[in-house]
Amino acid sequence: MRKTVCIVGAGPSGLVAAKSLLHDVPSGTFDVTIFDAQPRIGGLWPLRSDDGAGLVHPLMVANQSKHTVQFSDLAWEQDAPELPRAWQIGRYLERYQRRYCQEAKLKLRRRVERAELVQAPTDASAGSRWWVQTRSDNGEVEEEAFDYLLVASGFFGKPAMPSLVPRQPDVPVLHSSQYRDLRSLLGNLDGKGGKILVVGGQMSGVEIAGTIAGHLSSAVNSPQPSPIPNPDSYTIHHVIQRPVWVFPLFTSPKPASSAPPFLPLDLDSYNLANRPQPLTNTQGHISAEAASTVHSIYQAALRTDQSIFSPHVAVKSEDTEKPPYLAVSDNYMNFVLSGLISVSHGKLESLSDNVATVSPLKEEVGAIAAVVLATGFEASSSVSFLPATVRETLSESPSHLNNTLALAFHGTHHPAVPNLGFVGFYRSPYWGVMEMQARFVTALWAAGGSSSPSLPPAIAAALSGDKSIERTLALRTDPRASQFPMGDYAWLMQEFAAALGLERSPPLGEMPRLPPADKEMDILTPARYTAKTFTPEQEAEVIASLQQTKDTAWAGIASGKFxxxxxxxxxxxxxxxxxxxxxxxxxxxxxxxxxxxxxxxxxxxxxxxxxxxxxxxxxxxxxxxxxxxxxxxxxxxxxxxxxxxxxxxxxxxxxxxxxxxxxxxxxxxxxxxxxxxxxxxxxxxxxxxxxxxxxxxxxxxxxxxxxxxxxxxxxxxxxxxxxxxxxxxxxxxxxxxxxxxxxxxxx
Structure with a gap:
């Protein structure tokens, strides 16, 4: 009998989950319905270059290349840029939905407000079902029962705003995800200038500080009229808690060369030829020795401790025992060098009038014109529709932004709630892991659950040794937790593949040989893990994707592209x-x-x-x-x-x-x-x-x-x-x- 599945969220997680449920098991196994509160699919990713309503600027450049930001069975268009913009990623998802999710019932403009576990009234052996209540954007309420509930509503539920910000601040204050342009941030001011205070020193803080600096530079130096008065009277003051390694979008796999070749950052990062096999997890608890090793790798890759830009962004020897943090920006460091961005260390303690106080030295930063908070996201709102008892079972903790829920087998489910699944509910949702999570949940439910006698032996073995819940809870209070605590991307792909019985396919033909291993590149992409159920059409997409990765690698290494x-x-x-x-x-x-x-x-x-x-x-x-x-x-x-x-x-x-x-x-x-x-x-x-x-x-x-x-x-x-x-x-x-x-x- 066909089982019904409710998917909450039509972003990449929801779409890949729907694809797996519809195509990775025999046709008719699952009947899928996708709900999303937005009027479009895509989740964070807008579908148009002028869509500024979401949490991601439509013109933002992805910090991973198209070889990573993709699913295994849909290649990017041949002329797509190596690093697509946010709206182009939305268009990719639109193609993916048309290709693989047409059989799913897609219900947009419908927010899931409540989901309750209800016992089947006539058959106690049938187990519980989910009674899901949704509301349309015009207030119409509907209720429907489902056998399974899959949460794909995203880790990035809503911006995390610190409580120290006054309810009616004296200067404009917004979250980094809400920034779009100078006019909306500063356009209502008198043009007297001042400092734009950016708070937060990880990925989004570095990225938004570099973005705003670029907008200010353009406003000053463009032949077009400036969007704000006196743009040259503004500077950026960036408050970070400690130095972070900042990599550009293209790096070199031969950093010691006097004529280094260049590739998209992730192609070198995910070169498995440089890692011993089988892979071990490099994330989670980071010992002082492991931290020092990674810091040295980053410094060798950049050939500097970053002091060439400013002493305030230098990673000093006393910093190298702490877990390393990484950010990606093309222009941030050179704007620091130019003085348009100044950097200080500390934590925002208070904001009053146009003065910010930064602890621990009680430094006062005055003449503030606006504040941009790069303080991350809280994920609890993405599961607020679940019953309180279920959220308690999942050990929900809104204060732990990186570990909001404690879930089994790398964020996919909880054994106490067998008909509840998760895809993409973690920070840094690399698309390959999302796809693997979707495949795992599909296989688990198709077999009848974790206690089913028909569970494939590989999945049963993976579950028997799984410590994901205990690990998540331990990392919540671990002062040496890594920047992305869920797990090393390549290692996660390996663990999911082993559980699902998937082999990693070889690269498509000869690849460039690179130091330090002096081996052919072995670049990990989602297309390296194909499902046994793939059709010839899907296999053709895999070949096209692998060919693109091969062509990019050879172009960068051999012909000087980039x-x-x-x-x-x-x-x-x-x-x-x-x-x-x-x-x-x-x-x-x-x-x-x-x-x-x-x-x-x-x-x-x-x-x-x-x-x-x-x-x-x-x-x-x-x-x-x-x-x-x-x-x-x-x-x-x-x-x-x-x-x-x-x-x-x-x-x-x-x-x-x-x-x-x-x-x-x-x-x-x-x-x-x-x-x-x-x-x-x-x-x-x-x-x-x-x-x-x-x-x-x-x-x-x-x-x-x-x-x-x-x-x-x-x-x-x-x-x-x-x-x-x-x-x-x-x-x-x-x-x-x-x-x-x-x-x-x-x-």
């Missing part, structure tokens, strides 16, 4: 510039320039790229391109003894689809606007033997200006992910000009 992106990211901020000019024509004096060069980040502008903008508007897309306004200023001392002030401006752009870095002239009558293309940089991959000799990344270009030809050549010296210094030389030849310029840029 180097232009890494250069562009690392240019942000101010450089010391020394330049020699040697002219062979008496009409153009030789001399030396000494000054600064500033790369000022801003949103992409239309000039020179009108066709791109028109194409984006036709698809209702948003231009994802950022660019720099380049300003150099200094003194030129000519060989004839004359000294004069000199300045010049360009616009630097990175095109992600073309993986091209380009330099543009500015208009003479509006020097914030691009005019026409100066040149595009063509990077050359150094020969392996030259890399051993310390070769750096080189790029060349060419530009004909009337009759004179410019031949720029670049040399970029990296220290892991960061540019240490770089050079730019021009050879200019023609009937009117004949000279050479050699410039050196240093931080």
């Amino acid at each position: 180097v232009a992106r890494a250069v562009f990211r690392s240019l942000l901020g101010e450089w010391k510039l020394e330049r020699d000019l040697v002219s062979k024509l008496p009409s153009h004096p030789s001399g030396h320039f000494s000054g600064t060069a500033r790369f000022l980040l801003r949103d992409g502008t239309r000039e020179g790229r009108e066709s791109e903008f028109d194409a984006l508007q036709k698809t209702a897309d948003v231009d994802p391109v950022q660019e720099y306004l380049y300003i150099e200023e200094g003194d030129f001392k000519a060989s004839n003894g004359l000294t004069f002030r000199a300045t010049r401006r360009y616009v630097w752009r990175y095109n992600e689809k073309k993986d091209k870095l380009s330099v543009w002239f500015v208009k003479t009558d509006d020097q914030k606007r691009a005019d026409y293309l100066f040149h595009e940089l063509d990077f050359t991959v150094p020969a392996p033997e030259k890399r051993e000799e310390g070769a750096c990344w080189e790029a060349t270009a060419g530009h004909l200006c009337v009759e004179d030809f410019y031949s720029p050549s670049y040399r970029f010296h990296f220290e892991s992910v960061n540019l240490k210094d770089w050079t730019l030389a021009y050879a200019v030849k023609g009937p009117k000009k004949h000279y050479r310029i050699d410039g050196v840029y240093r931080r």
